[in-house]
Amino acid sequence: MANLRKLNHNKILNEKYPDIEANFYSMGFIFGKIILKHRIRKRLTQVQLAVQSGFTPKTIYRVEKGNNNIRMDTYATLFKLLDVDLNEIIEALNEKKAEMEYHQPNADLQR
Template identity: 40%
Template structure:
């Protein structure tokens, strides 16, 4: 994940200088939210997605929980299976930057 963070930081600094470094501290959470939302919108259970991606249900749970112990290869498989585009990832990163440290959702 370290190399990915460096590549991401370099890309963001060049293309989106207004984005701050806090983005990369929570990238796993951003990716997890994308995967969770897309999985649910497609009506898939964690078990079904795990089977499609040839990973365990526990891995899907870790992804959706924002664990930093997930490889880029796993994210790429899940993004491909769930049709999560690069544009959706960039948009989620920009939204996070605009929110700063605010939570992704408010629970009442």
């Protein structure tokens, strides 16, 4: 995926897929990375987390892959179960927002 992010700055790719940047930085992607990190820190498998949370292993897989069709209450349950601090979530969202703003082409330079 990192290679695709580098390609994103290619003008042709941006013209053909104008929303590609948003796909890399969706909340689902950010939340999924946080959940994956905390699951691994707690030494849980996806199946173990599924059993503890009441979700299916497929749901845990989809969450960790950044699927955008996940309900907020699912994230909330997993964050609580994994003891994810709200400040970590806010910090991750702010970092990605700053990163997106940094990589946005300046409209004045494109004229």
